[in-house]
Amino acid sequence: MSEIHPILQSIIVSAPFIQKMRKNGFMIGITDREKTLKYFPNELINLKIDDNQPLLSDDPMLEVMKYDKGLEVRVPADLYGIPFKAFYTAIKDENNQVIGGVALGQELEIEEQVLDISNRLNDIIQDILLRVNTISGGSIEQESISDTLETTMLEASEKYEKTDQILKFIKGVSEQTNLLSLNAQIEAARVGVQGRSFAVVANEVKKLGTSSKTAVEEINSVLSEIKSSNDQVKKLVEKNKTISSEQTPAVQEIMASIQELSFSISTLKEIAEKL
Numbered sequence: 001m002s003e004i005h006p007i008l009q010s011i012i013v014s015a016p017f018i019q020k021m022r023k024n025g026f027m028i029g030i031t032d033r034e035k036t037l038k039y040f041p042n043e044l045i046n047l048k049i050d051d052n053q054p055l056l057s058d059d060p061m062l063e064v065m066k067y068d069k070g071l072e073v074r075v076p077a078d079l080y081g082i083p084f085k086a087f088y089t090a091i092k093d094e095n096n097q098v099i100g101g102v103a104l105g106q107e108l109e110i111e112e113q114v115l116d117i118s119n120r121l122n123d124i125i126q127d128i129l130l131r132v133n134t135i136s137g138g139s140i141e142q143e144s145i146s147d148t149l150e151t152t153m154l155e156a157s158e159k160y161e162k163t164d165q166i167l168k169f170i171k172g173v174s175e176q177t178n179l180l181s182l183n184a185q186i187e188a189a190r191v192g193v194q195g196r197s198f199a200v201v202a203n204e205v206k207k208l209g210t211s212s213k214t215a216v217e218e219i220n221s222v223l224s225e226i227k228s229s230n231d232q233v234k235k236l237v238e239k240n241k242t243i244s245s246e247q248t249p250a251v252q253e254i255m256a257s258i259q260e261l262s263f264s265i266s267t268l269k270e271i272a273e274k275l
Contacts, residue, residue, distance in 0.1 A: 004037060007093060008100045012038045018104075027084070027105030031061050033098070044107045045084050061101045064088040068098055074108070083108040125262045129255065 004012070011030050015038065019025040025042035029049065039049040055062055064071050071088040086105040090098045 005032070005093065005099050007091060008032060008037060011091065011102060015040050022106065024107060027086075027103075029061075029103040029105075030100065031055060031103075032100040033065060037100070042105070042107070044082055045080065045105055047080065060086075060088050061103060065090045065098045065101050068092075122262065122266065125258060129258050129262065 008030060015028045015030065019028060019040060019042060024044050026040075027042045027045045027047070028038075028040040030037045030039075035052050035054045036049050038051055039047070039053075041047065060071055060073055068090050070090075073086045073088070075084050075086065077083040084105050084107045086103050088101060088103045091100045091102060093099045
């Protein structure tokens with residue numbers, strides 16, 4: 001067995017002390033150009049690598065030593081039962097020649113939990129934000145509908161006033177018709193037999209005046225009910241408009257808070273990914 005280079009030997013001696021520099025310890029592997037010289041598992045990660053075990057062809061350490069560059073690898077939980085992150089670096093001798101490498105590993109169980117929670121929180125926040133946006137859009141649309149209804153109610157009130165004026169005119173005509181009928185009947189009675197035809201006309205005019213008066217009263221009664229309902233709807237529209245006006249700023253404040261929270265969660269997610 002070839003002799004271990006003194007620099008690599010000193011790292012092997014130092015490894016147990018380096019392990020103690022963090023909770024649960026570091027997983028440490030020291031290699032030369034061909035094999036693992038020494039492997040130190042930590043309290044949670046044990047890859048069961050034997051001393052002097054040859055490096056596999058796909059071992060990241062071979063690439064690190066070949067190109068003399070550092071490397072960071074995240075290993076998912078489905079490979080070894082626990083997620084962990086490993087840092088690889090090449091070791092050089094006094095002539096700046098690569099003689100081996102060191103790998104430090106640390107579990108990512110907490111970091112993965114933080115990342116998972118961040119992702120779930122982000123999904124929840126985005127869903128809430130979508131729903132609040134829908135509510136906000138509904139509030140704006142509701143306020144617009146209230147404005148339209150209010151305008152319609154005002155137009156209906158104006159039309160009622162005009163209709164009321166027409167009914168008053170018809171009522172006046174009816175009263176004049178009744179008065180004309182009364183005068184015609186008096187005149188028919190005064191002239192006697194010669195006024196019979198005139199009396200028939202007077203009776204028909206009287207019937208027309210009476211029918212007009214009755215129709216006006218019925219129409220007026222219906223319009224009064226419509227006006228009452230219109231006034232009630234108008235009050236409800238005004239109340240709804242007030243609620244919508246108060247609701248919109250509140251929804252906007254909630255949206256602002258949610259967006260701020262979403263930004264914080266995104267920041268947390270980025271931090272978790274860098275751990």
